């Protein structure tokens with residue numbers, strides 16, 4: 001009798017776990033037919049070969065030389081040496097069993113002097129070889145045109161994205177890509193995370209060109225309230241021009257789609273108070289709507305226009321017409337869920353944090369009443385909150401009428417810096433992380449969202465911007481001395497998930 005009761009309780013607990021979505025046995029078949037699984041990388045973070053075969057210095061090469069910009073004074077000069085090892089890397093990508101691979105083109109490798117010089121044939125050849133190899137192996141390329149790296153000459157000549165001149169340079173770069181690579185690329189991404197790029201480079205000043213004002217930091221120049229808005233304006237117009245060009249001159253022949261990728265933080269209200277609910281909505285509008293409202297509806301969100309007034313640049317009628325309806329799909333990079341608290345009526349806290357302008361008079365926290373929103377990862381604001389990805393997808397779905405969406409990045413880095421290789425390789429937390437986030441996406445799809453793919457960030461440990469090589473997001477560990485790639489347990493899990501579609505618990509660690 002006792003044992004019967006125990007069995008019954010276990011069964012009830014299991015059913016409850018399934019209902020609560022705690023069942024980690026996510027399967028490929030939980031996603032619709034044609035759903036693409038992939039991995040993502042970016043040029044500066046893996047390529048190296050920083051002055052090879054005609055590539056010029058870019059903004060990160062130069063920034064890396066400033067003392068204090070990057071942990072341990074690291075840089076991407078060699079990075080993962082993908083420039084020389086790309087063939088082997090593509091073999092690894094294929095061995096995972098993915099459908100698609102997302103990578104970016106180094107602007108300074110293809111156009112070392114922007115539109116002030118010639119196209120570099122070696123740069124074109126490099127990406128041609130990558131594309132040919134992917135196509136040969138049946139892997140769909142998703143190509144990001146601009147992922148944070150800019151030829152330094154464009155910064156030096158006219159201040160890059162602070163100037164409207166950058167729109168012409170960007171369009172020239174994009175067209176060079178369409179012309180040379182477009183026969184094999186069916187999914188283009190114009191810009192990676194313009195919202196984060198504008199914030200990090202021009203509000204916080206921790207990415208190049210390191211511009212900011214108080215209270216964000218002690219940059220040598222900049223204006224944290226105004227410049228991110230100008231930079232975004234130029235990014236959006238550049239995107240719009242490139243998309244129009246693609247649709248006019250290339251799309252009918254090349255038959256590709258063009259999207260943009262955003263950094264999609266989910267904001268939840270700190271309390272049930274209406275002011276906090278409004279704050280969370282405002283934060284979403286200022287962060288996501290800032291990019292997508294113009295590209296879908298032709299103007300900045302009403303929330304931004306209301307609160308920022310003349311500070312916010314304006315689109316002319318002609319501009320509004322050519323940026324509107326300017327994306328075929330939305331790319332979601334998701335790494336964080338934060339609590340939002342309005343500070344619109346308490347100017348003191350907003351002025352201390354500086355969260356006016358692009359932060360919409362909202363303060364943020366990873367804790368409520370001292371309780372963290374989720375488990376820690378390697379980056380302070382990125383806690384593990386699987387529900388957040390489903391919530392942000394549902395927000396996009398509602399606001400943008402179920403536009404096709406790809407999760408173009410989602411990834412986990414461990415909270416402690418670890419130098420014991422066997423421990424690094426035994427990354428069960430990464431596996432649990434992806435399983436939980438995938439479950440949340442599968443649920444959003446069941447609720448009606450048009451999500452078409454999941455790209456895991458990232459293939460291998462790489463140059464993680466200001467964190468250098470300390471933070472690790474990869475499925476593969478890269479030995480910094482030999483640059484050998486070694487699969488972590490998560491690589492085996494992903495492979496198993498994609499190819500065998502069985503439970504991860506069966507996997508044994510190959511290397512220990």
Ligand code: NOJ
Pocket residue numbers: 042045192193333335409457464465473
């Ligand atoms: C998003 C960025 O696109 C990527 O470059 C970065 O490495 C990841 N976030 C992790 O921080």
